[in-house]
Amino acid sequence: MQRACAAALLRNGETIILNPGKSNDDKAAIEILKILGAQISIDDDKIIVQSNGFPNHFNADDITINCGESGLSVRMFTTIAALSEQQITVNGAGSLLSRPMDFFDKTLPKLGVKISSREGKLPLSIEGPLLFKNIEIDGSLSSQFLTGLLMAYSVSNTDKVSIKVNNLNSKPYIDLTLHLLQKFGLNVPENKNYEEFIFHKKEKKKTGNITYSVESDWSGAAFLLVAGAIAGPITVCGLDITSTQADKKIFDLMMEISSGIAIDIKGIIVHPVSMRAFEFDATDCPDLFPPLAVLAAYCDGVSTIKGVSRLAHKESNRAITLQEELGKMSVKIELENDTMKVYGGGNPKGAIVHSHNDHRIAMACAVAALKAEGATTIENADAIKKSYPDFFKDLKRLGADVSLPFQQFNL
Secondary structure (H helix, E strand, O other), X not given: OHHHHHXXXXXXXXXXXXXXXXXXXXXXXXXXXXXXXXXXXXXXXXXXXXXXXXXXXXXXXXXXXXXXXXXXXXXXXXXXXXOOOOEEEEEOOHHHHHOOOHHHHHHHHHHOOEEXXXXXXXXXXXXXXXXXXOEEEXXXXXXXXXXXXXXXXXXXXXXXXXXEEEOOOOHHHHHHHHHHHHHOOOXXXXXXXXXXXXXXXXXXXXXXXXXXXXXXXXXXXXXXXXXXXXXXXXXXXXXXXXXXXXXXXXXXXXXXXXXXXXXXXXXXXXXXXXXXXXXXXXXXXXXXHHHHHHHHHOOXXXXXXXXXXXXXXXXXXXXXXXXXXXXXXXXXXXXXXXXXXXEOOOOOEOOEXXXXXXXXXXXXHHHHHHHOEOOOEEEOHHHHHHOOOOHHHHHHXXXXXXXXXXXXXXX
């Protein structure tokens, strides 16, 4: 959804976005589009974006874009906003204010952009215009910084300019970005094995209308699939089995360890059955760690999940947070270097846990509580609004006994 908003801003013409997201992250992206000059019309089932092709004809004073708590929005829209020659302030909220953004301090000046920050953190002040030059970056912290550059360079009309990338993680998310550029008629680079992206001069397309339907989110659906494996049956509809989304790997894993998952014309059906422990590399899909940890807690044996190093700069340090909060529910988790070991086969116990204002931790604790002994209270449970505002409503449809004073969630 956020990538679709960015692409709609960059192209010249009307874009109709179907199946739009309604999370706080999505709302932040829509507000950014308005501030950067796009005209927005919102219905329940679609969003219409009218843009002149940012930064064409964009002119405003005292511009501040607020990315809320969305890491993708700040990493993507900062570089896009740098296309403008005007001074723009980029800010955020919550844990985003403490997450490292020194990538911009190091990278944007090489592209002719003036920038100042709070010692590598928000707020940022940027002033372009960004110049399309050959550049080399490090992709180890987050692929989202590369997504921002790819989005910005997609409006270039330079004869051969390249972005070289070292140590790129989360390649499937880059596939998603390239897919969006192609769908929106923007300049799609030549992909040299994810080590170099070369943009060639492209004849500009005429303005016109396009319609794009946002894929259902495998990241959120992963919690429902795990919930079905623990306390189902459940049928999850609307997911694209051929999607390039990184978190689709949850489906492949569950097919390996459980005989209780199948596909029919209605969707993915999951039944609770005995599940064996697993080994899984989540380096390219770190958002799967929370549902994977809960899944492992209900498997027989000790499961090993690789990629812990990707978790330090999320809404919380998710490796430590999962260890602490699931530990309160009697789930033993060990962390060693880049590996998480989850000891399954026990019986999780109800407890008072805290989301650490992290949407995926709140959802993980809720799913873990479905078959736990005793009640569970999740403090700061409204963190789920960041990505999946209807999560608890959907959990109730699964039969969970949910009561909602919304700052905490009782199960």
